[in-house]
Amino acid sequence: MRLQESVQKVENVKDFQEEKALVQRFHAALDAASPDFGAGGVSESLAAHCAPELTWRGFHPFGEITGPKAVAERFWVPLKRALTSMQRREDIFFAGLNQMDGFQGIWVVSMGHLMGLFDAPWLGIRPTGKLAMLRYCSFHKVEGEQITETAMYFDIPHLMAQAGQGIFPSQTAQHLVQPGPRTHDGLLYEAQPQATGEETLALINRMISDLGQWQSGLPLEEELALTWAPDMLWWGPEGIGATYTIERYAKQHSGPFRAAFSDRSKTTHIARLAEGHYGGFFGWPNFTARPTGGFMGQPPSDRPGEFRVIDIYRREGDKLAENWIFIDLLHFWKMQGRDFLAEATGEAHAD
Structure with missing residues (x-):
């Protein structure tokens, strides 16, 4: 069977550049935002780019959260206060039509690490005052000029291990701070065939x-x-x-x-x-x-x-x-x- 035969053909597919640009603007605003709720803060950055009824899904202990304000209060503000001078180190970025809804919805994907100085407690994890990296991957559904859904998945146990609070007794393989693609070509900022x-x-x-x-x-x-x-x-x-x-x-x-x-x-x-x-x-x-x-x-x-x-x-x-x-x-x-x-x-x- 040829590879293409298991994918529904979609005519006149757009190149996703507008949706990518929106997510890039969102990341830039979020990364630059102060960890508070005033002008220039995280909550303002989310509200400017996300729908009021945003559905946000995150790993335990966060679960499903509704609305930009609640996402800011529960996730981004505490994280940015804990990992000071936080920066995004992105390794993979791409977009596409979602097969699961018949190739109707457009999602933009970002993967890498959120890096900062672990200066304050987060989720009860003790700070180290040292460099720390939180593995993440996000899927953003873009509709019109807003992000309406986000899956934000992250490796909290790995952050804990970096802080000397490893919780799992053994691994069958080896965990490291994980690099991006071997080919160094994962940032698809330009349109692809x-x-x-x-x-x-x-x-x-x-x-x-x-x-x-x-x-x-x-x-x-x-x-x-x-x-x-x-x-x-x-x-x-x-x-x-x-x-x-x-x-x-x-x-x-x-x-x-x-x-x-x-x-x-x-x-x-x-x-x-x-x-x-x-x-x-x-x-x-x-x-x-x-x-x-x-x-x-x-x-x-x-x-x-x-x-x-x-x-x-x-x-x-x-x-x-x-x-x-x-x-x-x-x-x-x-x-x-x-x-x-x-x-x-x-x-x-x-x-």
Whole structure:
């Protein structure tokens, strides 16, 4: 099957430059804003670029928040006060039409790190006075001249590890401050050929179809090789880690993960899109599963848990070469009865 055949053809697709420009203006205003509620503050920056009924989804302990003011109060103001002189270090930026609504909605994706000096407590995490980097990935739905929905996913456990408050006992792979693409071409500020994005999205769809339900019947490494390059890089979250090559990915994540879980639900996404050689998706949640084999050093459980996930991919030729993963492990474990954030900080949170 040709790659393009699994993607619906969309005629007269626009180039997303207006939507990209809006998100870039939003980022510039947000990054420059002071951590307060007056003129030039975070709340003003959000209100100027986001719809009054903005739906914002964030990892535990934030959950779903409605409206720019509430997002500013609960997330951005405390974060900017904690990570002083904060700057955005963006590695991937692209936009596209959302396959999940019949290629009607336009979403703009940004991924990288929010870097600052960890000078004040955040979520009960003790400050260090030193450099800290919060991995993030955001999906923004743009309608007209406003952002109407945002998925803002971030790796809080990795920030905690940088602060000397690591919460997970072991990892099957290795977590580092994660770099951007090997090819250094992830910032798609300019328009990209439509056909290139279609090929990327088609390959992502093949991967989801072939691998997503764990039912191919092939040995794991052969199954992975259908859509992944032999020297693939899988950049996983704190608690799991990153791994390199199909052989080590199978040994250090995919194999242990499949052995850990049963009763995986069908995969669902809110947005799935691609542009150029980059693409990705997110769900709320993406799927549920039961950790009946034990996971991340924790004992087995028959209780189902939700996986809220963002996946970002780089395609090289006809294979996926790199994958950046954001998983809300704090939320998953809270559903299992372990509130790792509260245990580490002494502060209870609800999402």
